[in-house]
Amino acid sequence: MIQTLLPDLTRIRPLMRELLAYHASNDKKSVVLLAVDGVRYADAEKNWRSAHHLQRIASVFPTTSSSCWLSALTGTSVARHGCVGVVFRPDATGETINVFSHADGFTLEGEQTLFHDAAQHGYLPVALTSDVGHLSCGWRQRLLSGARLIESALHFHAPHRANGALDIDSLINQLHQDIARIAALPVPCFAWIFVDPDHYIHRHGYDSAIHEYLQKLDQLATRWTEKGLVMVAHSDHGLVATEHSPELEHYLHHYLKRKGLTMGGAGRTRWLYVPRQLSTEQIISELSANLPADVEVAKRSDYFPPTEPLAERVGEILLISRSGLFLAEPGIKYEHGSLCRDEWEVPFAIWGDAS
Numbered sequence: 001m002i003q004t005l006l007p008d009l010t011r012i013r014p015l016m017r018e019l020l021a022y023h024a025s026n027d028k029k030s031v032v033l034l035a036v037d038g039v040r041y042a043d044a045e046k047n048w049r050s051a052h053h054l055q056r057i058a059s060v061f062p063t064t065s066s067s068c069w070l071s072a073l074t075g076t077s078v079a080r081h082g083c084v085g086v087v088f089r090p091d092a093t094g095e096t097i098n099v100f101s102h103a104d105g106f107t108l109e110g111e112q113t114l115f116h117d118a119a120q121h122g123y124l125p126v127a128l129t130s131d132v133g134h135l136s137c138g139w140r141q142r143l144l145s146g147a148r149l150i151e152s153a154l155h156f157h158a159p160h161r162a163n164g165a166l167d168i169d170s171l172i173n174q175l176h177q178d179i180a181r182i183a184a185l186p187v188p189c190f191a192w193i194f195v196d197p198d199h200y201i202h203r204h205g206y207d208s209a210i211h212e213y214l215q216k217l218d219q220l221a222t223r224w225t226e227k228g229l230v231m232v233a234h235s236d237h238g239l240v241a242t243e244h245s246p247e248l249e250h251y252l253h254h255y256l257k258r259k260g261l262t263m264g265g266a267g268r269t270r271w272l273y274v275p276r277q278l279s280t281e282q283i284i285s286e287l288s289a290n291l292p293a294d295v296e297v298a299k300r301s302d303y304f305p306p307t308e309p310l311a312e313r314v315g316e317i318l319l320i321s322r323s324g325l326f327l328a329e330p331g332i333k334y335e336h337g338s339l340c341r342d343e344w345e346v347p348f349a350i351w352g353d354a355s
Helices: 009-025 041-047 065-074 114-120 138-143 168-183 198-204 208-226 246-259 280-290 308-313
Strands: 031-036 053-058 124-128 148-150 189-195 230-234 262-266 269-273 295-299 317-321 345-351
Touching: 009 031, 009 053, 009 065, 009 114, 009 230, 009 345, 031 168, 031 208, 041 053, 041 208, 041 345, 065 114, 065 138, 114 124, 114 189, 124 168, 168 189, 168 208, 198 208, 208 230, 208 345, 246 262, 246 280, 280 295, 280 317
Parallel strands: 031 189, 031 230, 124 148, 124 189
Antiparallel strands: 053 345, 230 345, 262 269, 269 317, 295 317
16 A cells, blocks of 8 residues: 655645746746656755755656656546556556557546646746657647647657767756746746656666756756746656566566466556456465565555546556566666655755745
């Protein structure tokens, strides 16, 4: 079970709504929210030294970007918005889909986002495409509902940055140019800019380049507050070192094939869809007896409420990594999706004005 006393990502929307209301009633400053994927709270504590306010918040489960960013911008739990991860069945009879390439975002009727809140407070709500620019899917459309889209270049997903060393000054300058476009708009704005260091961390971890990037982001945010903006940043999840286990992969491949099971989920939390003619309890018993002790075998009901959309989308059995050895794609050294502290605790920071 998940036990935490921390406010979680669903608090981002009300926190930002309060901040927008304050500035709308006082100084009409534009507010820029940097959505920085994959930053652990410990990294922000070390590198965002100039922030006037730094708060530790909890992610949501599963700790995957598709779930997390929707919770942040809609202010709703995974159980409510229904985006349970990356790979899942949209309904009980369908095939599994990848939410980052699927046309349907499964938007709820009447659903609103932080962008709608900004408009209600008199701000022009904008979202720069930045590192979501490579996505063409219903999830992106749902995430940015209510925003005026401004096309901007890819940051960490730019093809020339695919595998090489990071040019930190180039990345920071690109972010500076994005913020400058917001500052140049003639009306007070709320702007959301997504940058994805997670894309690099998966293969390289939290190396010196990532720490340098976060330090220079801190400096950049400070400079823009001196020019009259309110700068805010938060993350969605952290990552932990994860080594692929060929033995686990081999066992699961043959077990799933023999039983006729389908796997969904992503990263360090996977789930199994169990055909109705099979006994979920028996499969749990068999997996618990044969999988390593650091792979938690759980029922769906241990982590998700028994609502109809979740019962269709999440498999009956969850496999959750509790160590550094699990399933990982080739070349991946760091992963997320489960509940380790570094995956779970993320930062929320404000520069310039923490009113």
